[in-house]
Amino acid sequence: MNLFVFPRWANKTRALAGMLLGGAPVYLTFLIWYGASPKTTDVGYMPQQPVPYSHALHAGQLGLDCRYCHNTVEQAAHAAIPPTATCMNCHARVWTKSEKLAPIRASLESGNPVEWIKVHDLPDYVYFNHSAHVTRGIGCVSCHGRVDQMEEVYQHEPLSMGWCLNCHRAPEKNLRPPEEVTNMAWTPPEGTDPLEYGKMLRAKNNINPPTDCSTCHR
Amino acid sequence: MAAISDVNPFVNAPAGDSAFARITDNVSRIAEVERPPRAWYIAFACALAILSIFLGSIGWVVWNGIGVWGTTMPAAWAFPIVNFVFWIGIGHAGTLISAILFLFRQTWRTAINRFAEAMTIFAVMCAGVFPGIHIGRPWLPYYMLPIPNQMDMWPQFRSPLEWDIFAVSTYATISIVFWYMGMIPDFATFRDRATTFWRRLCYGVVAMGWRGSSRQWHRYERAYLILAALATPLVLSVHSVVSFDFATSQLPGWHTTIFPPYFVAGAIFGGFGMVVMLAVPARQFFGLKRIIQIKHLEVMNKVLIATSLLVGYSYMMEFFVAWYSGNKYEAFTFVNRAFGQYAWSYWTMIACNVLFPQLHWFKAVRTNPVATLIIGMFINVGMWFERFVIICTSLTRDFLPSSWGYFIPTKIDFMTLGGSFGLFFTLFLLFCRYLPMVAMAEVKAFHPSAHAHEPDHHVEHAGQAPVGI
Numbered sequence: 220m221n222l223f224v225f226p227r228w229a230n231k232t233r234a235l236a237g238m239l240l241g242g243a244p245v246y247l248t249f250l251i252w253y254g255a256s257p258k259t260t261d262v263g264y265m266p267q268q269p270v271p272y273s274h275a276l277h278a279g280q281l282g283l284d285c286r287y288c289h290n291t292v293e294q295a296a297h298a299a300i301p302p303t304a305t306c307m308n309c310h311a312r313v314w315t316k317s318e319k320l321a322p323i324r325a326s327l328e329s330g331n332p333v334e335w336i337k338v339h340d341l342p343d344y345v346y347f348n349h350s351a352h353v354t355r356g357i358g359c360v361s362c363h364g365r366v367d368q369m370e371e372v373y374q375h376e377p378l379s380m381g382w383c384l385n386c387h388r389a390p391e392k393n394l395r396p397p398e399e400v401t402n403m404a405w406t407p408p409e410g411t412d413p414l415e416y417g418k419m420l421r422a423k424n425n426i427n428p429p430t431d432c433s434t435c436h437r
Numbered sequence: 438m439a440a441i442s443d444v445n446p447f448v449n450a451p452a453g454d455s456a457f458a459r460i461t462d463n464v465s466r467i468a469e470v471e472r473p474p475r476a477w478y479i480a481f482a483c484a485l486a487i488l489s490i491f492l493g494s495i496g497w498v499v500w501n502g503i504g505v506w507g508t509t510m511p512a513a514w515a516f517p518i519v520n521f522v523f524w525i526g527i528g529h530a531g532t533l534i535s536a537i538l539f540l541f542r543q544t545w546r547t548a549i550n551r552f553a554e555a556m557t558i559f560a561v562m563c564a565g566v567f568p569g570i571h572i573g574r575p576w577l578p579y580y581m582l583p584i585p586n587q588m589d590m591w592p593q594f595r596s597p598l599e600w601d602i603f604a605v606s607t608y609a610t611i612s613i614v615f616w617y618m619g620m621i622p623d624f625a626t627f628r629d630r631a632t633t634f635w636r637r638l639c640y641g642v643v644a645m646g647w648r649g650s651s652r653q654w655h656r657y658e659r660a661y662l663i664l665a666a667l668a669t670p671l672v673l674s675v676h677s678v679v680s681f682d683f684a685t686s687q688l689p690g691w692h693t694t695i696f697p698p699y700f701v702a703g704a705i706f707g708g709f710g711m712v713v714m715l716a717v718p719a720r721q722f723f724g725l726k727r728i729i730q731i732k733h734l735e736v737m738n739k740v741l742i743a744t745s746l747l748v749g750y751s752y753m754m755e756f757f758v759a760w761y762s763g764n765k766y767e768a769f770t771f772v773n774r775a776f777g778q779y780a781w782s783y784w785t786m787i788a789c790n791v792l793f794p795q796l797h798w799f800k801a802v803r804t805n806p807v808a809t810l811i812i813g814m815f816i817n818v819g820m821w822f823e824r825f826v827i828i829c830t831s832l833t834r835d836f837l838p839s840s841w842g843y844f845i846p847t848k849i850d851f852m853t854l855g856g857s858f859g860l861f862f863t864l865f866l867l868f869c870r871y872l873p874m875v876a877m878a879e880v881k882a883f884h885p886s887a888h889a890h891e892p893d894h895h896v897e898h899a900g901q902a903p904v905g906i
Binding site for chain 2: 222223225248251252255256257258377379380381382384385
């Protein structure tokens with residue numbers, strides 16, 4: 220039998236093999252780092268809701284406070300989704316014949332709640348508490364974006380663990396006076412350095428967010 | 438298709454006119470024969486059966502969680518870590534033989550280094566399984582690696598468990614590179630002797646174009662030396678780092694400075710025990726008696742005596758320090774080891790590791806393959822119990838009597854322990870069947886006919902030849 224000899228083109232595969240061996244780990248790391256990151260997979264998630272409720276209209280133009288509908292945020296971990304009755308406070312009188320509101324009226328009649336689709340959905344092993352954040356002066360806008368300008372609500376932030384830790388490690392970047400939390404357009408007072416102002420608030424309100432595992436994973 | 442032969446195909450004398458040709462034939466025919474001896478098939482069937490138990494028990498553990506083991510507080514480490522340390526220790530003999538003995542010009546190593554290196558790699562693979570499943574979430578082991586991630590999580594570099602990751606993965610990498618590079622000239626021999634297309638292609642590709650030119654040999658020797666120099670510190674460092682898992686904690690019986698040298702000595706001891714356990718059947722069934730000779734077994738048995746004494750010294754020194762320290766917790770731990778609830782395991786360890794190997798002081802014992810095999814087995818049992826004693830006695834009887842307990846293994850524990858031998862032997866038997874079991878090129882380099890002298894010079898070199906085939 221003839222001796223085994225590598226064909227001439229095999230010389231070219233050496234460089235290829237080197238690139239694959241060296242490049243593959245780097246490529247895979249970046250692929251997963253970028254591709255599997257919630258920044259890529261979750262930001263911009265905008266499911267179609269059963270009713271085309273416009274936050275831009277209600278919270279923006281009409282100026283409803285967030286807490287009018289999501290009324291539990293200051294006391295509870297969970298920010299309540301309003302019952303149909305909350306809608307009917309107004310819509311018993313305005314837009315009573317609107318086609319778009321037909322599911323709301325059907326819900327009122329049957330007693331079955333409207334099946335809104337959760338946009339900001341954290342994993343079940345994460346225990347997020349709205350009241351802990353809102354009462355300490357983290358504005359709604361910090362995590363949810365300018366909801367008052369959203370026709371339909373979408374996920375604005377990655378809500379990844381690294382993103383949570385960013386703020387837990389340096390909360391002064393996002394602090395505001397607790398009474399301003401629902402003010403979507405709030406900015407630090409004129410003439411103050413935003414970071415210095417945040418640090419002042421942090422010291423004044425004694426804000427020391429923990430970063431140990433059991434803070435969020437129990 | 439030939440039927441499985443009742444006659445071992447390797448009992449015949451190797452073919453060839455010169456000693457070099459006979460060495461080549463003796464090693465190559467093992468991988469070239471169409472049907473290996475019946476003993477190989479029986480052994481392989483057993484190994485596969487045990488491997489399936491291993492995979493089944495791992496599947497059960499992954500599906501149900503690690504609660505199906507007896508591992509529970511206070512013995513939170515128990516069998517999986519015992520098995521991990523046991524297997525990692527086994528590997529050390531291979532690296533010692535291939536690296537340190539090479540640098541010390543111990544030419545007798547050439548007869549056994551190849552399969553000792555294979556043993557190292559397979560042992561590290563078995564070892565790697567245990568931390569992987571013991572973490573309880575075997576799909577998340579990448580948490581232990583410093584990979585940038587969206588969780589902003591970074592490994593705890595102050596933890597010896599993290600040092601373990603780097604120690605063991607470095608060790609596995611160097612061992613595989615060393616093993617593979619050493620096989621390249623032998624792959625080329627297999628390639629050139631191949632009679633079928635696929636053998637020619639497969640061995641041709643893995644031989645990477647080896648032609649045996651002077652330049653290739655020159656570079657090969659250089660690379661071998663460099664790799665040996667790189668691997669040498671690993672013989673000492675890997676098991677030292679494994680011992681830090683214990684030594685850096687504050688538990689009585691673990692928190693001692695003797696641990697790194699004591700673990701390294703134990704690892705080499707257990708590793709050589711495994712090497713002789715594999716060498717005896719391998720030379721018997723594959724007709725390698727002329728290459729792996731009685732005198733090689735004898736040298737390894739002498740290493741076993743030396744390391745057995747080192748290990749025995751460590752056991753005594755632990756007792757001495759426990760008394761000398763004046764620390765009552767430390768003293769209690771050691772009295773408890775020898776006379777407490779796990780006394781049976783302590784004395785098993787002493788008998789297997791310190792007493793039985795002393796039989797090798799008798800030349801009749803250390804030159805007897807059967808006795809070598811049996812004592813090798815005892816050493817492996819003893820070294821497993823050494824880790825069991827260290828882990829279980831200390832964890833179940835620490836400072837607070839209110840938190841004392843007793844570890845009771847479940848049958849799943851025994852299945853994962855026993856099953857890991859299935860993985861090891863399956864890989865080892867495949868290695869025997871398809872890869873060059875002895876480093877042909879290296880053996881030839883130290884054969885007497887490679888050092889031809891004037892007739893009268895033979896007198897002064899008498900008895901130095903490592904291989905006479």
